[in-house]
Amino acid sequence: MKNIIYKMKQLSLLILLIVLTTTSYSQTSSKTENIKKLLELTGAKKLGVQVAQTLVNSFKESGTTAPDDFWNEFLKEMDSDTLIKMTVPIYEKYYSDKEIMQLIDFYKSEIGKKVVQVTPMIMQESMQLGKIWGKDIAEKLQSRLREKGYLKQM
Numbered sequence: 001m002k003n004i005i006y007k008m009k010q011l012s013l014l015i016l017l018i019v020l021t022t023t024s025y026s027q028t029s030s031k032t033e034n035i036k037k038l039l040e041l042t043g044a045k046k047l048g049v050q051v052a053q054t055l056v057n058s059f060k061e062s063g064t065t066a067p068d069d070f071w072n073e074f075l076k077e078m079d080s081d082t083l084i085k086m087t088v089p090i091y092e093k094y095y096s097d098k099e100i101m102q103l104i105d106f107y108k109s110e111i112g113k114k115v116v117q118v119t120p121m122i123m124q125e126s127m128q129l130g131k132i133w134g135k136d137i138a139e140k141l142q143s144r145l146r147e148k149g150y151l152k153q154m
Contacts, residue, residue: 031097035088038100041107043116044087048080050120054127 039045056071091100106112145151 031092031100032088034097034100034104035091035095036084038091038104038107039084039087041104041112041116043119045080045084047120047123048083049078050123052078054124058131 052075056075060066060071095103107116142151
């Protein structure tokens with residue numbers, strides 16, 4: 001009799017464990033899907049493509065002799081779905097499902113839609129300014145290093 005009761009307890013614990021695991025998985029799966037929806041609403045996919053395009057343009061301007069076919073082929077390889085898959089765990093780490101839902105509601109609102117609309121332009125302009133700013137810093141640094149005698153004349 002003790003053996004039967006022990007086995008029933010084990011079976012009950014096993015069933016409970018399976019139920020908890022399944023419930024936990026479905027919540028995580030649901031949260032993952034909500035994060036993907038959020039990333040879709042925020043235009044993360046388009047933004048990833050734009051960042052890749054900006055980087056390619058930057059390389060093109062750096063004096064390379066690669067033809068346009070090379071750059072077009074390279075851009076085709078940029079898979080924004082991979083970026084999304086890599087991003088989901090970060091959102092899972094920092095946001096609860098409830099918070100993800102609140103963000104989804106925000107990005108469905110008028111101001112949220114505007115944020116999505118203007119963010120690529122803000123990023124592009126900011127990257128251009130960052131490039132100019134970085135060049136200025138590098139020139140000032142080289143000048144100061146030469147002034148102090150820390151940099152050999154070329």
